Amino acid sequence: xxSMLGVVQSMKTSSTSDNGxxxxxxxxPQSSPHPMLSNSMATMIAQYPLHPCxxxxxxxRGRILADCGLYGLECDDDTDFSLLLQAIRNVEMAVAILRxxxxxxxxATSLALLGRLRTLLCHFDEADRAYEEAxxxxxxxxxxxxxxxxxxxxxxxxxxxxxxxxxxxDEAANVFYFRGKLYQRSGMxxxxxxxxxxxxxxxxxxxxxxxxGCVRRVxxxxxxxxxxxxxxSAYIDDRSVV
Numbered sequence: 630x631x632s633m634l635g636v637v638q639s640m641k642t643s644s645t646s647d648n649g650x651x652x653x654x655x656x657x658p659q660s661s662p663h664p665m666l667s668n669s670m671a672t673m674i675a676q677y678p679l680h681p682c683x684x685x686x687x688x689x690r691g692r693i694l695a696d697c698g699l700y701g702l703e704c705d706d707d708t709d710f711s712l713l714l715q716a717i718r719n720v721e722m723a724v725a726i727l728r729x730x731x732x733x734x735x736x737a738t739s740l741a742l743l744g745r746l747r748t749l750l751c752h753f754d755e756a757d758r759a760y761e762e763a764x765x766x767x768x769x770x771x772x773x774x775x776x777x778x779x780x781x782x783x784x785x786x787x788x789x790x791x792x793x794x795x796x797x798x799d800e801a802a803n804v805f806y807f808r809g810k811l812y813q814r815s816g817m818x819x820x821x822x823x824x825x826x827x828x829x830x831x832x833x834x835x836x837x838x839x840x841x842g843c844v845r846r847v848x849x850x851x852x853x854x855x856x857x858x859x860x861x862s863a864y865i866d867d868r869s870v871v
Contacts, residue, residue, distance in 0.1 A: 677722070679729050687723035688739055691716040695746055710750065717746050734797075737766035741804045748811050760808040767801040795835050802831035 677683045698712030720743045727736040740763035747756035771794060778790035809824035 677726065679726055681727075681730065681732055681735065684723040684726040684730075684732070684735065684739070687719045687726070688735075688742065691719035691723065691742065691746070694719065695749075699749070708749075713746060713750055717743065717750070720746060733766050733770055737763045737770065738800060740766070741800070741807065744804070744811070745807055748807070748814065753811060753815055756811055757808070760804055760811065763804050764801065764808075767797055767804065771797045771801070798831050798835050802828045802835070805831065 677687075694712045694716035698709040698716060700709075720739055724736060724739050724743060727739060740759045744756040744759035744763065747753075747759060774790050774793045774797060778787055778794065781787035781790055805824045805828035809821045809828065811821075812818075812824060813821035
C-alpha cells in the first residue's frame with residue numbers, strides 16, 4: 630500500500646513539473662532521443678520498489694500519457710510530443726524494473742509498447758532494437774511453453790500451456806505487424822512485407838480468420854515496384870521453393 634502511495638505522489642509531482650515545461654515550449658519530433666532520457670536508468674528507478682505492480686503502474690501511466698499526447702490527431706490538432714516523451718520515460722523505467730525482477734512476458738510486451746512509442750517520434754533505430762528484443766523474448770517464452778506442454782502430466786496442464794502458447798503467438802504477431810509498419814514507414818518495403826507475412830502466419834496459427842489491417846499493409850508494400858522485383862527475385866533464387 631505504502632509503495633503504491635509513493636508512486637501516486639511521484640506522479641503528482643512529475644505532472645506539475647511537466648506542465649511547467651510544456652508551457653515553455655512545444656516539442657517537435659526528432660531523429661534522436663530527447664536529452665531528458667539520457668539520465669541513468671538506475672538513478673531513475675531508484676525511487677521505486679522493485680515490484681511487478683510498480684512496473685504495471687508505470688506502463689499504465691505511459692499508455693495514458695501517450696493517448697493524451699496523440700489525442701490531437703483525432704481532433705485535427707497538433708500532437709503533444711512532450712507527452713509522448715514522458716510516456717517513453719515511464720515505459721523505459723518499467724522496462725528497467727522488469728529486467729531486474731525477471732518478468733519476461735511483461736518485459737516483452739513493454740518493449741513492444743516502447744517500440745511503438747519510439748516509432749511515433751521517428752526514433753527508428755531505438756524502436757527496431759526494442760522490437761528485436763521483444764521478439765527474442767517471445768521466442769524463448771514460446772519454446773519454454775512448448776516444453777512444458779510436452780512434459781504436462783494431465784490434460785488441464787496441457788490446456789493451460791496451449792493457452793499460454795496462443796497468447797504468446799498473438800503478442801508476437803502484434804510485434805511483427807508493428808515492426809512491419811516501422812520498416813514501411815522507413816521506406817524498406819521488402820523488409821516490411823516479410824514482417825507482415827510473419828504476422829499473418831502467426832495469426833492464422835492462432836485461428837484468426839481475418840487480418841484486414843495487415844493485408845492492407847501488404848498490398849501497400851506490393852505497390853512498390855522495386856520491392857516486388859526484389860521479392861520475386863529472391864523467391865526464384867531460393868532453391869528450397871523449387
